[in-house]
Amino acid sequence: MLYLLIEIYYPRKIFAVQKSAHDVVQRMEIVNRLVQFMAQYGYQVIDTPLIESAELFLTKAGYQLIDQLLTFDRLGRELTLRPEFTAGALYHYLQQYPTQQPITRWQFNGVIFQDTLGNRANGSGAHSYQRYSVGAELIGMDGPSTEAEIISMAVLGLEKAGVPNWRLIIGHVGLMRHMLEQFALDNRTLRFLLKQRAALKDPSRGKAYVLEQLDHYLVGHGHKNSAVDEHLGDAISTEQMLDVLLTATERGATMGGRTREEIARRLMQKRQRLAERSQIVGALDFLARWAAISAPAEEALTALQSLISPDDAVGQRHLAHWAEVLELVKVYDVPVERILIQPDLARSWDYYTGIVFEMHTGDGQHLGGGGRYDELAHLIGDQRSIPAVGFAYYIEQLLKATTFIIAEKSPVAVGITPQTRAAGARWAHLLRCHGVTARLLPLADLPGEVYALQVQEDGSAVLGSRHFYIDTVEELIAEFA
Amino acid sequence: MTDQVLLALPSKGAIADPTLDFLRDCGLRVEKPNPRQYIGSIPVLPHVGVLFQRVKDVLYKVVDGVAHLGITGLDVVKEYPNENLIVIHDDLGYGQCSLLVAVPEAWVDVESIADLVDVALDFREFKHRNLRIATTYTNLTQQFMHMHGIHHFTLAKAEGAIEAAPTIGYADVIVDLMQTGTTLRENHLKPLHDGVIVESQACLIGNRTALRENPAVLEAVRVMLEFIDAAMSGKRFYQIAVNICGGDAQEVARKVANNPVTLGLQGPTIAPIFNARDKNAEPWHTVTVTIPSKHLLQAVEYLRSIGGTETIVTPVRYVFYEESPTFRSLLTRLEQQG
Numbered sequence: 110m111l112y113l114l115i116e117i118y119y120p121r122k123i124f125a126v127q128k129s130a131h132d133v134v135q136r137m138e139i140v141n142r143l144v145q146f147m148a149q150y151g152y153q154v155i156d157t158p159l160i161e162s163a164e165l166f167l168t169k170a171g172y173q174l175i176d177q178l179l180t181f182d183r184l185g186r187e188l189t190l191r192p193e194f195t196a197g198a199l200y201h202y203l204q205q206y207p208t209q210q211p212i213t214r215w216q217f218n219g220v221i222f223q224d225t226l227g228n229r230a231n232g233s234g235a236h237s238y239q240r241y242s243v244g245a246e247l248i249g250m251d252g253p254s255t256e257a258e259i260i261s262m263a264v265l266g267l268e269k270a271g272v273p274n275w276r277l278i279i280g281h282v283g284l285m286r287h288m289l290e291q292f293a294l295d296n297r298t299l300r301f302l303l304k305q306r307a308a309l310k311d312p313s314r315g316k317a318y319v320l321e322q323l324d325h326y327l328v329g330h331g332h333k334n335s336a337v338d339e340h341l342g343d344a345i346s347t348e349q350m351l352d353v354l355l356t357a358t359e360r361g362a363t364m365g366g367r368t369r370e371e372i373a374r375r376l377m378q379k380r381q382r383l384a385e386r387s388q389i390v391g392a393l394d395f396l397a398r399w400a401a402i403s404a405p406a407e408e409a410l411t412a413l414q415s416l417i418s419p420d421d422a423v424g425q426r427h428l429a430h431w432a433e434v435l436e437l438v439k440v441y442d443v444p445v446e447r448i449l450i451q452p453d454l455a456r457s458w459d460y461y462t463g464i465v466f467e468m469h470t471g472d473g474q475h476l477g478g479g480g481r482y483d484e485l486a487h488l489i490g491d492q493r494s495i496p497a498v499g500f501a502y503y504i505e506q507l508l509k510a511t512t513f514i515i516a517e518k519s520p521v522a523v524g525i526t527p528q529t530r531a532a533g534a535r536w537a538h539l540l541r542c543h544g545v546t547a548r549l550l551p552l553a554d555l556p557g558e559v560y561a562l563q564v565q566e567d568g569s570a571v572l573g574s575r576h577f578y579i580d581t582v583e584e585l586i587a588e589f590a
Numbered sequence: 591m592t593d594q595v596l597l598a599l600p601s602k603g604a605i606a607d608p609t610l611d612f613l614r615d616c617g618l619r620v621e622k623p624n625p626r627q628y629i630g631s632i633p634v635l636p637h638v639g640v641l642f643q644r645v646k647d648v649l650y651k652v653v654d655g656v657a658h659l660g661i662t663g664l665d666v667v668k669e670y671p672n673e674n675l676i677v678i679h680d681d682l683g684y685g686q687c688s689l690l691v692a693v694p695e696a697w698v699d700v701e702s703i704a705d706l707v708d709v710a711l712d713f714r715e716f717k718h719r720n721l722r723i724a725t726t727y728t729n730l731t732q733q734f735m736h737m738h739g740i741h742h743f744t745l746a747k748a749e750g751a752i753e754a755a756p757t758i759g760y761a762d763v764i765v766d767l768m769q770t771g772t773t774l775r776e777n778h779l780k781p782l783h784d785g786v787i788v789e790s791q792a793c794l795i796g797n798r799t800a801l802r803e804n805p806a807v808l809e810a811v812r813v814m815l816e817f818i819d820a821a822m823s824g825k826r827f828y829q830i831a832v833n834i835c836g837g838d839a840q841e842v843a844r845k846v847a848n849n850p851v852t853l854g855l856q857g858p859t860i861a862p863i864f865n866a867r868d869k870n871a872e873p874w875h876t877v878t879v880t881i882p883s884k885h886l887l888q889a890v891e892y893l894r895s896i897g898g899t900e901t902i903v904t905p906v907r908y909v910f911y912e913e914s915p916t917f918r919s920l921l922t923r924l925e926q927q928g
Contacts, residue, residue: 167741297711325704363694363696363757364694365694365761365762366713366722366759367694367762369696371712371716372697372698375708375709376698376699379699
């Protein structure tokens, strides 16, 4: 078996990602099918740099993924190997169109790099830092038809790649965030609540666990601000706080890059959060009801409708948009029975702003996903809000799930000696011209080959017990038809 | 393959002199012919040469195989993990310190890592820059911060006077070693109670390949560990010799062994005292027993209560067991890890 070795150095140990030649062919075939399929929708192939400024990803990556970036320092610049394509693609778009906003359909395929801490922690020897990703971005176009196009193309592409038993889960990050905004919580608290969704759904943890986490979050491990609390009663004002801080910071001029006002403001915020506990618990209860919805489209939309006030124009607009996307997805012959609505679905990148989706196999293997990310342009430093939707497949998972297998063909081994070099090369050339894979080998190495063609000194060749001649090469070709 | 085994020891820093004291107390006195030279010897281990290096270089030298064994800090070992390095003894009992996160005392709103997470986000949102952390322990700091949800930070690498970084202004907080906390206080910093990254002390390390493939290295470690284990065990015991009047040897032994504190390692040794002046006097016995140091006074008082007098207490220099438990554990680990 031929192996391609990709070596990555990690403290004095070489990790080899082994792929058999046939695996590579299989992957290339599936990638090609996906590329051609997406090209039918008008998606042009682009590439993004393998090495990017780490800042590009640090600004918008979710907290789960920042520590998985493979970063390095080069002459004082923090760089990273690309962990995904979206940010690079959008950056490319913004650079290319600084004043316009053309509708652009791009697709990409290539390796991405992530350092999964889990593997490192459990000491898994087979630690692979790289994965293959294929996906697409639709930038500059708004409206439900954009999400419908991306979602449909993603799941129908799975069928092209030989994954018939897929399942589609759709959520809406924008609607969920909007619904939580009514509790007027600050971004930190909101982020904390969103992190608790898995715990809320886990019967072994549930609400009691999350409340414990909440108290931990609110009071900072039960430690009060001893330096300040002894001076302050219940009534707090910024002036009082500043007075206390003037005393507290007299100990030294070491302020660590913060001003007294900043310290005072944060102290106030900490106290306000404590005061808002009941409000946060209210948001938590709402989130629990929201996360409990997991149903087919019609049933789920009815349940969601019951949680959104008729007076909530923004919420109703999000829901109507979502319903229209689902209707449009049906137009593409996407079977509705494979769609599950899960309104709390949140992808691992924090930049999503609207509908998000994930594709799984019947037994729950994650095949990829995507969603709307209208604010990403802002996050990477542009003043504009650019509507954008995209998705990516995890090709390694897709290869495990595919039923499409390329038959492994044995090449013809053309056995030569110093005396038959020219004749052998001629035979191999003619075979290749007729679409047959042929490789030259020393005659002594022929035993064990499936198709062993022994070239004779008179220019003829023997396959098994049959003799073939150059001027009637077609007879030999027929053997491999 | 040479039979000379090289042991790297710290030449300067907080554990340099304590290491020499520790080895001397274990019976492995190090001779350094010239204070300006970087080599030395251990007379009881004639095949072992000593190489004096900076704490961090001790680790590098052992990893590279230049030295076969070394004594350094656990903090250094954890900062620079290496598959060719094995920690032979991680509890030598000196050089204790904590690698921890410290923030300016003026940050009265910050009492825990949860607070620091919040402050790091504030830096990002309001100051449009990362929290700056001064440290020499960049790997451990990075892991710790990510593990606790602090992702937006910049490491300000520094080699000395880390505590001054927030005052000078090139960092906001620090990650550094703390022994007593005095230096932090003098620099107007405070440790975070849940910000301890590593509890460190001196440890004995070895080059895994050398230990597997060079019998001379393994033998040197065996001898060193015999001394170290025996001396460290010895510190946990006192030997008591006490004269007890009355009764026969069996009766005295029964009384002494009746209390678990005076039972000794196996049991008391009872020896009769020959009274040359008065053959008809009450019989006396000398009881010798080894007891845990922490129970000394309790043991003395019990022995008094059963008629003991003239109690002589001597420190135990060594307790050698059937074999060195640390060496046994090392062999098991070398076998298991293939």
